Amino acid sequence: MESRISIERTGEHARSAGHKVKYLVLLITSLVLLLNYADRAALGxxxxxxxxxxxxxxxxxxxxSSVFFVGYAPFCFVGGWLSDKYGPRSIMAIAGCWWSIFTALTAAGTGFLSFMVVRFLFGFGEGPQGAITVKTMSNWFPQRQMGMAVGISQGATPLGGALGTPLVAALIASTGDWRIPFIVLGVLGVLMMIGWWVIVRDTPHVHPWVGRPDQLEPAVAEKKPTEEENNQPARPLSWYLRQPLVLATSAAFFAYAWVLYTFLSWFPVYLVEDRGINLKAFAFAGALPWLLGMVGYMAGGVITDKIALRTGKPAAARRGMIIFGLLGTAALMALLGNVSSAWSAVAVMSAVVMLLYLTGSQYFLIISDTIPGKRLGGVVGFVHFIANSSGILAPLLVGMLVDYTKSWPLTFGLCAAICLLGALVILIWGKPRNLS
Known part of the structure; x- marks a missing residue:
């Protein structure tokens, strides 16, 4: 009797440990992504x-700004593929240290060419984070919690912008040197990746803090692949990449990313140069859209989890949120070109970012709902690669439009049109179906 009680208590302790560790993994992943976007927002x-x-x-x-995405976009796919092959822990550690080093090296820029080289190489490290995050969350959380897990972890990216924007602005304003924030962020990044390496393992079943695999709490234990799943041959990655659902999701994600990277690269310049906001005022004005974006990102994942639980159709719930968010974003971007004051522009852009970020986790989730785990990193990486190819075009095209037309409303109108097109593509060709 005492032996049975002892075994039950051991099991309860192990289940409690597994429950705590998976949320610790979620926390450190969120902090890594927070810093990822703070580093990215610093240049703007x-x-x-x-x-x-x-x-x-x-x-x-x-x-x-665009050359960053020449390095970043392909490594979204490369990082996802590598995480399937070698596991997310080691690939994220390497990527995080790489991007932190090149964040710091931005301070060594001496002109156009040197900035081009540093930002290109910086993109290599930042690219893998999206696919690795989804792979990690999929390994640690059951499907019913994926919206929450991806929403919170990826929702840390706009929080990174919200915290990084005033931090960078304040450091520049107080020191008079734009180089200081890049050095500070680079050092923080290396320290963060040491924390990641200590806390994270590829799966809960190999984590030394969790306990015996047969005593894991159910939400963790169900993530262990069965022997049958391990032996079952998976379709080639190329087969998944040709599916209409994957391609339509990629197109919608491209539209999302076009607006995001226009905002990230040019909205600070627009406020300072066109609207006359100084850096001290921008510390607040630049953070507000990011804060509302964080709320939208996290809320989107939780809302679609609840809809999925009620309807039993998770992928359809994600698709509906994408269509709603992109259509709303298109309407607000068209409005942004006609506002009368700087603070009106900040208010409208804040609403844009919140609505846009409602869809932010959905592109990853619709893939995790329909693609088997063996190919998840590669497919998510491919979708992320297509989306981020917009970053190669958007910052450059916006700069050219502003130089040659002097028209910010034309830039915002282009964003609206691309969002509308993305919504239509996933509406017509993105009908969910299981691709396993």
Whole structure:
């Protein structure tokens, strides 16, 4: 009797440990992504200082912003594929250290060419984070909690923008040197990746803090692949990449990313150069859209989890949220070109980012709902790659439009049209079906 009680208590302790560790994994993943976006947002905040110091044109600064995505976009796919092959823990650790080093090296920029090289290499490290995050959450959380897990972890990205924007602006304003924030963020990144390596394992079943696999709490235990699943041959990755659902999701994600990267690269410059907001005022104005974006990102995942639980159709719930969010974003972007004041622009863009981010986790979730785990990293990486190819075009095209037309409303109208097209593509061709 005492032996049975002892075994039950041991099991309860192990289940409690597994429950705590999976949320610790979620926490450190969220912190990594927070810093990821703080690093990425820093160039936009420092943009006006860099443009003036090095006498860059808007087109040249657009090229510097765009070249990041030349490195970033393919490594979204490469990182996802590598996480399937070698596990997410080691690939994220390498990627995080890489992007942190090149964040710090941005401070060594001496002109157009050196910024181009550093930002290109910086993109290599930042690319894998999206696919690795989804792979990690899929390994640690059951499907019914995936919206919450991905929503919270990826929702940390706009929080990174919200915290990074005033931090970078304040450091520049107080020191008079735009280089300082990049060095600070680089050091923080290396420290963060040490924390990631200590806390995270690829699956709960190999984590030393969890306990015996047969005593895991159910939400963790059900993530262990069965022997039958391990031996079952998976379709080639190329087969999944040709499916209409995957391609339609990629197109909708491209539209989402076009708006996001226009905002990330150019909205700070627009407020400072066109609307006359100084860096101190921008510390608040630049953070507000990010804060509302965080709310939208996290709420979107939780809402579609609840709809999925009620309807039994998780992928359809994700698709519906994408269509709703992109249509609303298109309407608000069209409005943004006609506002009368800087603070009206901040208010409308804040609403844009919140509505856009309602869809933010859905592109990852619709893939995790329909693709088997063996191919999840590669397919998510491919979808993320297509989306982020917009970052190669959007910052450059915006810079050229502003240089040659002097029209910010034209830029915002283009965003609206691309969002509308993305919503239509997933509405027509993105009908969910299980692809396992």
């Amino acid at each position: 905040v420092a943009g006006s200082e860099i443009i003036h110091e090095f006498k860059l044109t808007n087109t040249e600064f657009g090229l510097i």
